[in-house]
Structure formats: C-alpha cells, structure tokens
Amino acid sequence: MIDVLYFAWVRERIGLPKERIETGAATVADLVAELRLREERYEAAFADLTALRVAVDQQLTGFDAPLAGAREVAFFPPMTGG
Amino acid sequence: MTVRVQAARFDPGAELAAFGQGRADIGAIVTFTGIVRDRDGGGLHRMEIEHYPGMTESAIAAIEAEAVDRWALRDSLIIHRYGPLALGEAIMMVATAAPHRGDAFAAAEFLMDYLKSRAPFWKREVTADGADWVAAKDTDEAALTRW
Numbered sequence: 001m002i003d004v005l006y007f008a009w010v011r012e013r014i015g016l017p018k019e020r021i022e023t024g025a026a027t028v029a030d031l032v033a034e035l036r037l038r039e040e041r042y043e044a045a046f047a048d049l050t051a052l053r054v055a056v057d058q059q060l061t062g063f064d065a066p067l068a069g070a071r072e073v074a075f076f077p078p079m080t081g082g
Numbered sequence: 083m084t085v086r087v088q089a090a091r092f093d094p095g096a097e098l099a100a101f102g103q104g105r106a107d108i109g110a111i112v113t114f115t116g117i118v119r120d121r122d123g124g125g126l127h128r129m130e131i132e133h134y135p136g137m138t139e140s141a142i143a144a145i146e147a148e149a150v151d152r153w154a155l156r157d158s159l160i161i162h163r164y165g166p167l168a169l170g171e172a173i174m175m176v177a178t179a180a181p182h183r184g185d186a187f188a189a190a191e192f193l194m195d196y197l198k199s200r201a202p203f204w205k206r207e208v209t210a211d212g213a214d215w216v217a218a219k220d221t222d223e224a225a226l227t228r229w
Binding site: 005007008009055058059060074076077078079080081082 | 200204222223
C-alpha cells in the first residue's frame with residue numbers, strides 16, 4: 001500500500017487530494033501507467049508528464065525512481081513559490 | 083536560522099527589526115519581500131497558495147542548509163505563507179545576515195531562486211472569472227543553473 005498525493009491542478013483533475021493504492025509498481029512510471037488505465041480523469045491528469053513533477057517520500061525525484069519501500073508518492077505541477 | 087511556513091499575515095518591518103539582533107559578527111543584512119501583485123490589466127481578487135505540508139518544511143530546510151554551506155551566513159530567516167492572500171500583502175520574506183554584503187546578497191538570491199522552483203508551493207490567482215494556477219516560467223528553472 002502506498003499513499004498517493006495530488007496537488008494544484010493535478011488534484012483538481014483527479015478530484016481528490018490523497019488516496020491509498022494497492023500496487024506492485026516497481027517505479028513511479030509504472031505507477032503512472034497503472035493509474036492512467038483506471039479512469040479518464042487519471043488519463044487527463046497524466047497526459048503530459050513533462051508538465052508534472054514527482055516526489056517520493058517528500059523528496060523531489062524523477063519518473064524512473066524506484067518505489068520499493070516508499071510510503072508516499074506525490075504528483076504536482078512545477079512549483080511556483082517565492 | 084529560522085523557517086516559518088504559515089497562513090497568518092506577518093509584518094516584514096518587524097521581522098527585519100528583530101533579525102540578527104544582539105550579534106557582533108554581522109556586518110550586512112539583505113532582505114527580500116514578495117508581495118501579491120495585481121495582474122497586468124488588473125482584476126485580481128486574491129491569491130491562494132497551496133503547499134505540501136511536511137515536504138515544504140524539509141525542502142526549505144535543505145535549501146537553507148545549502149546556502150549555509152556555500153556562503154558565510156551568520157543567520158537567515160525564511161517566512162512563506164499559504165492559504166488566501168489579499169492584494170498588497172506579503173507572500174514571503176527572506177533575510178540573510180553575513181559579515182560582508184557579498185555573501186548576504188548572493189545567499190538571498192540563491193534562496194529566492196530555489197524557493198521559487200524547488201519548494202512545493204503552488205500559486206493560484208482568483209478573479210471574477212474564476213481561478214487560474216500560475217504557470218512556472220522557463221526563466222525560473224534557468225535561474226537555478228547559475229548556481
């Protein structure tokens with residue numbers, strides 16, 4: 001089980017801020033592929049991965065990052081702080 | 083070294099007055115304050131900032147630690163707000179204190195560049211027509227390469 005979090009327009013497109021997912025995905029990219037097959041709203045959110053950033057256990061990383069042992073994955077658009 | 087992530091308003095002047103007090107090793111303080119600005123052409127009702135509780139604090143701490151590592155910082159202050167913000171209100175503030183101004187300026191610019199695109203905040207502009215997420219600029223990402 002892994003907690004998957006969504007922020008900003010990713011959260012809006014998917015329609016929820018957080019969900020717990022049972023997955024055997026080895027990498028973030030594998031998890032994204034699983035999610036895209038679920039429903040249209042996931043497909044809409046993950047259509048363009050270049051527009052997305054990902055953090056595993058609150059560390060910014062890439063879509064090729066492994067998920068072994070990870071508790072939390074978050075998807076969001078490029079950050080706009082400051 | 084202080085990091086505060088908060089919804090509440092703050093007074094940049096009062097923060098500056100308290101910053102670096104009582105120290106004999108500080109010769110320069112640089113501050114930056116980010117303010118909610120109207121859209122070009124007007125119409126902004128308010129700004130809303132979403133963040134990633136937990137990661138926000140750890141990402142800012144990591145950015146600050148790198149600044150401390152690279153420059154002769156004696157103290158630093160980072161305040162960043164989230165939630166609804168009114169036009170003209172302070173969004174965030176960075177202050178750096180160093181023996182000399184070069185380190186204080188450089189560290190403040192470094193902190194700002196990294197806070198903009200490596201701290202998990204997302205700005206949304208609310209107008210009469212609805213709400214738009216602010217898009218990150220390519221120049222924000224390019225700004226990181228100079229460090």
